[in-house]
Amino acid sequence: MKSRDHLAQALNNLVQEQELFERDTLALNEHEELADILGELLRSIYLEMRINDIEKKIQSKSKLDLELLQEGIKIIEGADPKTITIVQSEDKSVEIIPSDLINKLNAFIDKIKSKQHGLSPMEILIQLEYVMDTCFEKLLTTFALNDKVFNKLIALVLNKVQDLSDDEIILLWGQIKIGFKNEQNEGFYIPYSDIVAASFFSDQSQLSEIRKKCAEFIVRIKPLITKRMYEEGQNFFPVGLPGVASILASPQNTSIQPITKLDTLLFRVFSQILAIYSSIIGHIPEVLSELTTTIGIATNSLILTGDAYRRYKERLQSKSNKKTVTDKYKLILLNIQRLIDYSHSSTKEQSIVESALLQYKLGQEVITPARNSEFEKIKYSESYLQKDLCKFLLERNILSFGKNFGKGQIDLYHKDVVGEEFIVEAKVYKDNKKLKLKNLNENLVQLQSYMDQHVQPRGILAIYNFTDEVILAPRKWLSGRIFIFCINLCSSTPSNRQKSKQIVESDKGIIDLIETGG
Structure with a gap:
């Protein structure tokens, strides 16, 4: 820099x-x-x-699948949506006129079909992701929660979602979960119990279930929650999720993540x-x-x-x-x-490394039940997990390597294109009794000793947690240099967990550990 x-x-x-x-x-x-x-x-x-x-x-996303997009419009049109007015206050309301929105969607498709449309790939993409997605979402707010139109459209969206890679689904699911991070803060979704069931975010052993939930969230849950929040005076909502139009129109083998x-x-x-x-x-x-x-x-x-x-x-x-x-x-x-x-x-x-590590964390947590037997077989070896993480990063063109995988050596080292250095130290916790502030501080001291061998690097402590207690960590750099991310691979389900521990930034040291429950 x-x-x-x-x-x-x-x-x-x-x-x-x-x-x-x-x-x-x-x-x-x-x-x-x-x-x-x-x-x-x-x-x-x-x-x-x-x-x-x-x-x-x-380039790839601008080559649209117009056939499926048209099918989605026909499903909504066939359900005969009615004009509604969403009222936020006496002087603030929004009128949703379905015929206008459907005409706008069809006009966009007709324009793209025309060889003389004159739109650049970037302009096509902006129209799709910022205008057409909004049209679909507004149309879906005109229907009641249990309207059959949702199931028809979910099935159509699921056709596209089924073709996405496991990594893409894990990333999308993680983004959806993060959107509900804290219902007290503006900018996060509120989990209304009549719209999204409490079990919606429960652990799943099969990615096929996650795919269905992603489709349901995009089609039904997101539009109805957004409508309710607006009615209650909220004006800020999470951004960055793909909408119905951009998913249906996405070409095969193309990421659905918005630009x-x-x-x-x-x-x-x-x-x-x-x-x-x-x-x-x-x-x-x-x-x-x-x-x-x-x-x-x-x-x-x-x-x-x-x-x-x-x-x-x-x-x-x-x-x-x-x-x-x-x-x-x-x-x-x-x-x-x-x-x-x-x-x-x-x-x-978020740096490229942080983004990849978050994706890795979400992926491991989603498929925890499926990998339990694999972890048992390798006895939760630190060496194995280090190599597993290294392989994941390399597959994403993030060159990282260990100077001998094992004790006394740097687990993973990465230097990005602008010269910033990252040192990753992986630790495994299998026993609840070992999950103490003293041991976490020892891990940080070890990480810092490796960091001292380099010029102003950033250190990442990766905690593989196999205990029955969930560990939560702040999603930010502590003291500007250290990032802790916890991969919770607990075998027990959320309903059976009695305790959790939260790592927080401390004025006395780098971190403190707060225990809840039990």
Whole structure:
């Protein structure tokens, strides 16, 4: 991160120098320093933010399955939805007019079917995920809880959900569960007992059951809970879940995870920077090619051929909006700063490693009953579990390795594309009596001793909990350097658990342990 900020400062100095000379034209070789700085900066952000993955997702998701989407619309239309008014207060209400929403959905499909629709892959995706999903959700709020339309639509959505990988389902299920994190806080779903049964989130031994519940949540539970919350004065709801339209329209073997607004901003600003650079150097493809090769972008990339690049370049070349070379240098600096700010926001929310570890945790907890016999066979070996975690990370292109799996050595070590180091220490708890603050602190001391061998690394303590007590940990970095995540592999069901323990940040030490129940 520091080297990136230094490069941004170097670019700022270059802009100031350009301004002092007050030249509107420069020889081509005088832009070499600009190309060098941009190459380093953009490559760093391109890799860290996985902009290539964002592009692949945009390209694949924009090839829509219109047939299934149309079938979903027909199911709702056939149920004859009625106009309703959702009242929040005397002066605030929303009228849902089904015919208008259905017309909007059909118009979108007709437009996509037309070869002359003129929409870019990004625009198609934004329309689908931010407009069509909302249309479906509003339509579903017009029906009563037990209306047959829900079962028909759940069956249709389940057809698509059945094709998703186990990892994708585990991630989706985890996102749904996190949405109910705390009913007292704004921004989380409230689990109304008449809409979502208390047993809905109980442990399951089969992923097939989880798939059904994901489909039911998207189609029935989410729209009705959102409607009730709005009626009770709530205006903030969890975001980031796919809707009915985007699931039905998703092509086969494609992730249903939505493109976030931050993803679209990163992608758009990245394209704009290259459009400005292209405008500065003029019509010399080989010079632009040198920069894109340094970054790792293909010549046919959507970054260079999409609407964001094309439209921004048209603005720069407009006679009514003529810019000098100095102006363009300033524009590059402004866009670079925006790009850095957006990338900071993204990494602040969750690093790639954190995201993968959370997915691993959710996956292990969902399939706990199915793996109990496997764990018994290997006697809950720390070495085995370390290798299991390492394999999971490697499958997600997160290069990690152990310096000898076993005692006295670092369990897992990872260095990301911007040079940030992560040290992962895995610990197994099988006995309730060992589950004490003293032992957890010893684990942290061991982790910190490994961290001291590196320059400002971040440490992750992975706790495999096979006891009868659930361990809860804060989902944040403690003291800015240590992250604890607990994988609860308890064999007992939630209803049979008498106790739980919560790890909390402490003023006296790094953590404290609070016991509840029993």
